[in-house]
Amino acid sequence: MNGLLVLFDLVLLAGIVGVAWRCLASTDLFRAVVLFITFGLLLALAWVRLEAPDIALAEAAIGAGITGALLLVTLERLRSIMAERRSGRPHSPPPDPTGPHALLRALHDPLPEHRTFLPALTFALVVGGLLVTALWHQPQSVGLEPVVDAHMDVSGVDHPITAVLLNFRAYDTFLELAIVLIALLGAWSLGRHDLIPARPAPGPILPGTLRLLVPVAVVTGVYVLWAGSHAPGGAFQAGAILGAAGILLVLARPRQLPMAPGGPLRLGISAGVALFLLVGLYGLAAGHGFLGYAEAWAYPLIILIEVAATLSIALTLVALFVAGRPAGDDA
Amino acid sequence: MSPPGAEWLPAGIAGLVGLSLAVAVLATAWPRQAHRIGLLGALAVTAWVLVLSAVFLNAGPDPETAATRVALGGWEAPLGLMLHLDGLSVTLLVLTAVVGLATSLYSLGYVHDRIERRQFWPLWLWLWAGLNMLFLSGDAFNLYITLEVVSLSAVALVAFTGTAAAVSGAVRYLLVNILGSLSFLMGVVLLFGEHGVLDLVLLEARTEAGPTERMAAVLMTAGLMLKAALFPLHVWLAPAHGSAPAPVSAVLSGLVVTGSFYLILRLWLGVFAPLATPAFGILVGLLGVGALVWGSLQALRAGRLKSIVAYSTVAQFGYLLVAFPLMLVDPGTWRVVVFFTVVHALAKASVFLAAGTLQHAAGHDRLADLGDVLRARPRMVFALGLAGVSLMGLPFTGGFIAKYLLLEAGLGTVLAGSVIGVLWVLAIAGGGLLAAAYVLRMVAPSFQRGRADAGETVSLWMDWVPLGLATVAALAGLAGTLTLNTLALTPGAP
Amino acid sequence: MNGLLETVAHTLAPGLLYPTGGAILFALGLYGLIRRHHLVLRILALNIMGSGVFMVLLGVAARGEGPPDPVAQALTLTGIVVAVSATAFALALVVHLTRLTGHAVMLPGPPDDDAPVEDISREEHHADGGPADRASSEDRPA
Numbered sequence: 001m002n003g004l005l006v007l008f009d010l011v012l013l014a015g016i017v018g019v020a021w022r023c024l025a026s027t028d029l030f031r032a033v034v035l036f037i038t039f040g041l042l043l044a045l046a047w048v049r050l051e052a053p054d055i056a057l058a059e060a061a062i063g064a065g066i067t068g069a070l071l072l073v074t075l076e077r078l079r080s081i082m083a084e085r086r087s088g089r090p091h092s093p094p095p096d097p098t099g100p101h102a103l104l105r106a107l108h109d110p111l112p113e114h115r116t117f118l119p120a121l122t123f124a125l126v127v128g129g130l131l132v133t134a135l136w137h138q139p140q141s142v143g144l145e146p147v148v149d150a151h152m153d154v155s156g157v158d159h160p161i162t163a164v165l166l167n168f169r170a171y172d173t174f175l176e177l178a179i180v181l182i183a184l185l186g187a188w189s190l191g192r193h194d195l196i197p198a199r200p201a202p203g204p205i206l207p208g209t210l211r212l213l214v215p216v217a218v219v220t221g222v223y224v225l226w227a228g229s230h231a232p233g234g235a236f237q238a239g240a241i242l243g244a245a246g247i248l249l250v251l252a253r254p255r256q257l258p259m260a261p262g263g264p265l266r267l268g269i270s271a272g273v274a275l276f277l278l279v280g281l282y283g284l285a286a287g288h289g290f291l292g293y294a295e296a297w298a299y300p301l302i303i304l305i306e307v308a309a310t311l312s313i314a315l316t317l318v319a320l321f322v323a324g325r326p327a328g329d330d331a
Numbered sequence: 332m333s334p335p336g337a338e339w340l341p342a343g344i345a346g347l348v349g350l351s352l353a354v355a356v357l358a359t360a361w362p363r364q365a366h367r368i369g370l371l372g373a374l375a376v377t378a379w380v381l382v383l384s385a386v387f388l389n390a391g392p393d394p395e396t397a398a399t400r401v402a403l404g405g406w407e408a409p410l411g412l413m414l415h416l417d418g419l420s421v422t423l424l425v426l427t428a429v430v431g432l433a434t435s436l437y438s439l440g441y442v443h444d445r446i447e448r449r450q451f452w453p454l455w456l457w458l459w460a461g462l463n464m465l466f467l468s469g470d471a472f473n474l475y476i477t478l479e480v481v482s483l484s485a486v487a488l489v490a491f492t493g494t495a496a497a498v499s500g501a502v503r504y505l506l507v508n509i510l511g512s513l514s515f516l517m518g519v520v521l522l523f524g525e526h527g528v529l530d531l532v533l534l535e536a537r538t539e540a541g542p543t544e545r546m547a548a549v550l551m552t553a554g555l556m557l558k559a560a561l562f563p564l565h566v567w568l569a570p571a572h573g574s575a576p577a578p579v580s581a582v583l584s585g586l587v588v589t590g591s592f593y594l595i596l597r598l599w600l601g602v603f604a605p606l607a608t609p610a611f612g613i614l615v616g617l618l619g620v621g622a623l624v625w626g627s628l629q630a631l632r633a634g635r636l637k638s639i640v641a642y643s644t645v646a647q648f649g650y651l652l653v654a655f656p657l658m659l660v661d662p663g664t665w666r667v668v669v670f671f672t673v674v675h676a677l678a679k680a681s682v683f684l685a686a687g688t689l690q691h692a693a694g695h696d697r698l699a700d701l702g703d704v705l706r707a708r709p710r711m712v713f714a715l716g717l718a719g720v721s722l723m724g725l726p727f728t729g730g731f732i733a734k735y736l737l738l739e740a741g742l743g744t745v746l747a748g749s750v751i752g753v754l755w756v757l758a759i760a761g762g763g764l765l766a767a768a769y770v771l772r773m774v775a776p777s778f779q780r781g782r783a784d785a786g787e788t789v790s791l792w793m794d795w796v797p798l799g800l801a802t803v804a805a806l807a808g809l810a811g812t813l814t815l816n817t818l819a820l821t822p823g824a825p
Numbered sequence: 826m827n828g829l830l831e832t833v834a835h836t837l838a839p840g841l842l843y844p845t846g847g848a849i850l851f852a853l854g855l856y857g858l859i860r861r862h863h864l865v866l867r868i869l870a871l872n873i874m875g876s877g878v879f880m881v882l883l884g885v886a887a888r889g890e891g892p893p894d895p896v897a898q899a900l901t902l903t904g905i906v907v908a909v910s911a912t913a914f915a916l917a918l919v920v921h922l923t924r925l926t927g928h929a930v931m932l933p934g935p936p937d938d939d940a941p942v943e944d945i946s947r948e949e950h951h952a953d954g955g956p957a958d959r960a961s962s963e964d965r966p967a
Contacts, residue, residue: 006837013846020850020873024857029865036869043876050843050887052898055879055905062909067872070909074865074916081923109863109930120859128852134521134546135844135881141527143886143894147410160895161902169899171403171412175464175476176903178352179483181359182457183910186487187917189450190498194920236906262362270360277356281349283404290345292404320913323920329362330446472900479907483914490918495925502864502918503931509871509911510858516904517851517878523897524844524885 009049016042029107033071040064053232054161057224061240066317069247073196073321079107080197156298158230165234166302170291174280176236177272177309184269184316193324196250210252217245225310229299235306239313246318262328269319272312276305335382337390341401343383344416344467347424351376351460358453365452366439372456373435376463380428384421388817398822400469400532408470408530415469415531418820419669423466423593426673430585430680431459433800437684438578440790441691451491451576458484458582465590471519471529474594475512482508482558485587488579489571500570507557507567511591514554518547522602535601535823548603552595559591561652562622565645569629572641577687580637584644585680589672592651600665600824612656613751619652620758627765631772636686636696639769640679646762647675647722650737653758657740660747662825666818667736670811674729677804678721682773685714685797692786702776706783710798712774718801719770724763729807734763843884850877864919864929868912875908 019042023035040063047056148160148168155163165173221241228234250257279301280291288294293301319326335343354372358365387399398417407413435455442451461480468474486508490501523529525543538544553564560568568588572580599607626646633639654668689711690696693704705712724734738759744752807814854874858867879901886897923929 006842009837009839009842013842017846017849017853020853020876024853024861024866024870024873029863032866032869036872039873039876043880046843046846046880047883050839050883051893052883052886052901055883055898055901058902058905063876063905067909067912070913070916071865071869074920077920078865078923078929081920082927085927109861109866112860112862116860120856123859124852124856127855128848130546130549131517131521131848131851131881132845134542135524135848135885136841137542138521138524138885138888140840140889141524141885143523143527144409144896145892145894148895151406151410161899164895164899165902167404168406168410169412169896172473172476172900172903174352175473175480176906178355178457179476179479179907180910182454182480182483182487183914185359185450185454185457186483186490186914189454189487189491190493190917190921234902236902266360266362270356273352274356274360277349277352281353284342284345284349289401289405290349290403292406317913320910320917323917325450330449472903476903476907479911483911486918487914490921493921493925495922498918498922498925499931502915502922505911505915505918506858506864506867506871506931509915510874513851513871513874513878516875517881520878520882520885523882524888527894529896 012042012046012049016046027109027111029075029109033068033075036071037064037068040067054234054237057232057237058240061237061244065244066240066247066321069244069321073323075107076197077194077323082107154295154298156293156295156302157228159228159232159234161232162228162234162302166305167293167298170276170280174273174276174291177276177312180313180316181269181273184319187320187323188325188329191324192327192330193322196322206252210248213248214245217241217248221245221310221314225306228306229303235309236313238306239310240317242310242314243317243321246314247321250318250322257322257326260326260328262326262331265315265319265326265329268315269312272305272309275308279305335386337386337399339386340383340390340399340416343379343386344399344401344414345403347376347379347383348414348460348464348467350379351456351463355453355456355460358456362449362453365456366442366448369435369452369456370439373432373459376459377428377432380424380463383416384425384817387416387421387820398532408533409528412473413469413530413532414467416467417822418817419593419597419824420466421820422669422673422814422817423589424463426589426676427459427462427466427586429803430582430676430800431462433680433684433796433803434578434582436792437581437687437796440792440796441576441578441687443790447491451488454484454487454491455578455582458488458587462586462590466593469531471522471531471534472516473529475516475519478512478515478558478591478594481587481590482512485579485583489575489583491576491579492574494574496570497574500567500574503567504571507564511554511557514550514557518549518551518554521547521550531597531601535604538602538605540605544603544606548598548606551598552603555591555595555598559588559595559648560645561592561648562618562625562645565622565626565648568645569633569638569641572644572683573635573638577637577683577690580641580687581680581683584641584683585676588644588648589676592648592672596665596669600821607659609656609659612659615652616656616751616755619649619655620754622646622649622652623758623762623765624649627762627769630769631765634697634699636689636698636701636773637683639698639773640682640686643682643722643766643769644679646765647679650734650759650762653755653762654737654740656751657737657744657755660744660749660752661740664737664740665824666815667733667740669818670814671730671733671737673814674721674733674804674807677800677807678718678730681714681718681797681800681804682722684793684800685711685718688789688793688797691789691793694787698772698776702779703782703784704786705774705777706781707785709777710794712777714797714801716770716774717798717805719766719773721801721804721807723766723770728805729811730804732808732811734759838888840884840888843887844881845884847877847880847882847884850874850880853877862930864922864931865916867931868915868919872908872912875904879904 044056044060224233225238283292284290401414465477630642721728721730724730741756857870886894
């Protein structure tokens, strides 16, 4: 056993738990969100240590990146709603009767009252203790690695995780795409989108950065997508990277979002699931089972599904950042 | 043309999943036609489910091998995912189809705004597809994913009216659902860590009463109890179900809650069967008595029609918990429990739909001011009454048969020498009386003298669908034997 | 003495250390979820619980000899995407709730279930009055 590695594990875990604790204990929401993003990046490090580079990539891009962007824009939205309500604009609803602290409360959560301390602590300790006990009694099971390994030659791809995601357990992945879509449908059903409470920073720095960053992000995204068939990477990581590029573009000109046409937009967000489902139904009709491929066609079909899924995920993530439905969708 | 035989079943099962998904995807991609796609889809899915169940029953499967398992993509477990059809899933698929079709027809009249229609139908069709997939799933992790499909679309539908009450109900509902899902997922992870497989049948063959199974059972059951609003984890239910649009409330109280309960039952009949002990049964039974009493009292106190109905769901689900200790004495009781759930779902959905029509006509659903509309709309009163009678369990209704069978099981426990059995019998009988009280509270204003005012006009769908569904609920008693025989075709369950 | 050392060495293997860390995160998130009232903090707490579940899963997958279990890693990837979707939708709901009520706090205790509800089946209700109409194109101070 390598003593240094154990030390690394212990320090990393202590850091992760510590950051999570500070995040949940902070009264300032902005601080909590920044700590949460740090938490995500530390987790990515832990996933590398657990020999899961795919997950590390996904955690950094989705868990820390996209979630972080969503959290930060939410805080800005809450702040601007509070400001608007307090300034008593004619169109805003009447101010909150609960008092003058409404503005503070949006971005500040007072420390919880003491009487919940002991019950909550006891409950968490009991749950955590029982979990640890159960985990320490578990055998050193090998899991499904040998089974996957034995079937890699018929999966159509060379990377085991892509084989599991898009072939052996393709149904789960299809539903995962569906869940991203349902989240967007849910956000859209709440109403039209509001202005993003951000101003483009004046000066040449932002446009210049964007001119550099966005092409790099696109190239990276395409590379990560392409790499997925034989190395860490794949549709979700690539979709998150492209989605991040889209979010940057939205942030650069938050007041002049292009009027998105409803029809093509709907097609774009549902292209991933639609194509996946068509391939799946074809598999059923052709006798390979629902969501099954003929062995010779597995590779091209998987790549096709991944390309469509990447585009849909990227588009959906940007739309989730903008939050409400575009006016074009009602036309 | 001869009817398809048992060899068609695997394709039929995968086809049902494919069809429900195709309808949802199509409505998402083409929202302008979503209501037409939805109506055609509802008819097609219902027809498919009925054919599937007919083939399943007609194939005359041998009870030992009755489950049809489909390897998706041709990959057998443990590598791949398996769909799983047996008597229990067939029963719930048919229930979902009946309530789903009624809700779809009702929604044609209820959601008439052009823009709202586009938002409503895709979400509702995803919810329906999610339920179908939940009842067909045979894989622990896939169950988590289907639960998420169901809960995210259900939350979105709760928030649909966009009022403060609905949105705050939806937020609460969403947080509870995420917590429930995570708890469930942690249980799945524990089982995977111990046994290295996710397929329920393979898991069942490997489980024994060890620390992993105990902790997984606690986590998964607690998570699902949260989602099913089983007492004492029910506080989120009334605001969410009570403030959602009427067809959504019907689906939530009738089907979504039933879906989580189905999963609890499925797990305890299979993977966790070695863990059930009498002490545990009594604990669950006591929770059930608590639910019956608390839910009924809240239903008697609530001021809004839809709140009454929502609280009655908490109360009625108490029966399912009370049945738990009975199942330990006579394992066959689980079939009665499922039959009870089916009848409850039908009756509860029709009550919610009738309440929606009344609310539409009167412009509110405050019980105190609802007399005028109730007096002018005898059809709605009849639907409320008919479904209510089934909830109470008066003779000749589905509810009667279900409660009679439950009582019989309870008396069996008493005769077997269990003292606490007396409490279960009292709870089952007393729960019916309390139900009678709150059902009468709902229809009572129509028997008082006073002005009759039909209020706003309602569409034909909204006028007739509640009555139709209430009739189905009342007649479900006739299908009692059929249901129990279908449920007997569940391998592994007693 | 040797037995004790072996136990310690066994405990410090990543296959046990990380699942333990995951269990701690799960419990910590649960604690935060109970104690904090602001909805954004509650969403963060749920995300931390989720990360705990993923850490247990990946830790379990890295147990034993040989390469880690790809199925567990694929499941984690799916879980992360589900978590971000649920988070995005939850945040959208929180913003909407704040717009309607002026606060984003969910206090413990039973909600008021007798509050009036709007009926979307009535004629006077229209979906078009979204917030975009109200905010129009005015610039508000950043």
